[in-house]
Amino acid sequence: xxxxxxxxxxxxxxxxxxxxxxxxxxxxxxxxxxxxxxxxxxxxxxxxxxxxxxxxxxxxxxxxxxxxxxxxxxxxxxxxxxxxxxxxxxxxxxxxxxxxxxxxxxxxxxxxxxxxxxxxxxxxxxxxxxxxxxxxxxxxxxxxxxxxxxxxxxxxxxxxxxxxxxxxxxxxxxxxxxxxxxxxxxxxxxxxxxxxxxxxxxxxxxxxxxxxxxxxxxxxxxxxxxxxxxxxxxxxxxxxxxxxxxxxxxxxxxxxxxxxxxxxxxxxxxxxxx
Ligand SMILES: [Zn+2]
Numbered sequence: 001x002x003x004x005x006x007x008x009x010x011x012x013x014x015x016x017x018x019x020x021x022x023x024x025x026x027x028x029x030x031x032x033x034x035x036x037x038x039x040x041x042x043x044x045x046x047x048x049x050x051x052x053x054x055x056x057x058x059x060x061x062x063x064x065x066x067x068x069x070x071x072x073x074x075x076x077x078x079x080x081x082x083x084x085x086x087x088x089x090x091x092x093x094x095x096x097x098x099x100x101x102x103x104x105x106x107x108x109x110x111x112x113x114x115x116x117x118x119x120x121x122x123x124x125x126x127x128x129x130x131x132x133x134x135x136x137x138x139x140x141x142x143x144x145x146x147x148x149x150x151x152x153x154x155x156x157x158x159x160x161x162x163x164x165x166x167x168x169x170x171x172x173x174x175x176x177x178x179x180x181x182x183x184x185x186x187x188x189x190x191x192x193x194x195x196x197x198x199x200x201x202x203x204x205x206x207x208x209x210x211x212x213x214x215x216x217x218x219x220x221x222x223x224x225x226x227x228x229x230x231x232x233x234x235x236x237x238x239x240x241x242x243x244x245x246x247x248x249x250x251x252x253x254x255x256x257x258x259x260x261x262x263x264x265x266x267x268x269x270x271x272x273x274x
Contacts, residue, residue, distance in 0.1 A: 029167045030269040031196075035060035037083060037230040039175070039198065041272070045168050047072045047134055051175050051198075052230075053084040053091055060234045062266045065090060071097035073131055075165075077177030078102045078145035079109070079157025082231075086148050089113050092120075100129065100136065102145060102177065103158020109147055112154055125161055133168035139188055141179035164192045171195055171272045174217065178202065178231060181209045185216035193221045195274055201229035203240040207249035214250050214259055223274070228262045 027044040034040060037052040038061065050071045055061045065087060074097045077083045085106065092099040092115045100121045101107045107122030121129055125140035138161050145157030162177045174194035188194070197217055199210050210229075218224050227250065229243050236242055247261040264270055 028271040028273045031272055032269045033264050033266050034063050035266055043167050050074045052077055053087050054082050055087045071095040073097055074099045075163050076101045078160035079106050079147040081148040089115055102161030105158030109154040125159055135166040137164040139164055141177045142182050143178045176200055181212040185213055186219040189217040190220040193223045195223045196226045198228045198230050201232040201246055205241045207241055207245040210246050211249035211253040215253050225259050226262055227259050
């Protein structure tokens with residue numbers, strides 16, 4: 001009892017020393033591109049979301065595994081190594097973050113690989129998950145989900161996914177993973193009205209495929225005015241589809257000036273504001 005009273009007095013006298021100071025209300029969330037398809041969102045309320053944390057074998061990663069010390073939620077779009085399926089394991093183990101894989105089976109594989117089951121959220125497209133003021137919706141992806149090290153129990157990652165992330169202030173990011181364009185995007189545009197879409201631009205991607213995504217995501221959705229490519233090298237190899245080609249195709253399909261194709265520098269935080 002005396003100890004409890006002492007602790008209460010201490011808490012009153014030293015408020016900043018007992019708990020982490022609360023984040024200032026109304027702060028904008030930020031987004032950093034860390035290379036290939038790895039992004040980090042730091043929300044206005046100071047929650048850290050890692051998306052596709054492909055680090056160890058990623059020649060364009062500007063962080064090392066040991067540089068990442070904090071995460072609340074880790075999202076992995078599918079089982080492929082370059083979407084961060086392997087590196088998500090030690091990161092989840094050391095940060096204690098909740099870990100969501102695109103498919104239920106990818107979650108089972110994470111548990112088998114040693115991530116505590118209490119941290120793994122096994123889910124599928126259609127799932128919705130809330131983390132304080134943040135909502136993560138799982139949507140499907142027209143893509144595969146082979147595992148880096150399949151096991152007898154877990155031979156495949158299940159369905160590949162994309163994520164619709166709504167932050168505390170309502171700002172909504174659609175991370176497409178590696179999907180092809182699909183008519184479902186019309187539904188997500190209309191229903192969830194993303195403000196920003198992070199869309200795949202791998203070497204042999206038809207730029208028109210990405211432009212179609214933008215058109216579909218703008219269905220009943222004037223909010224979508226920024227696009228960020230991912231899954232592209234900093235120095236694209238000869239013959240790879242370029243951001244300029246992607247931008248041209250988008251302009252041709254939805255009209256120049258409708259959306260901005262952002263070319264963000266790795267590691268430089270941008271504010272997520274409407
Ligand atoms: Zn993939």
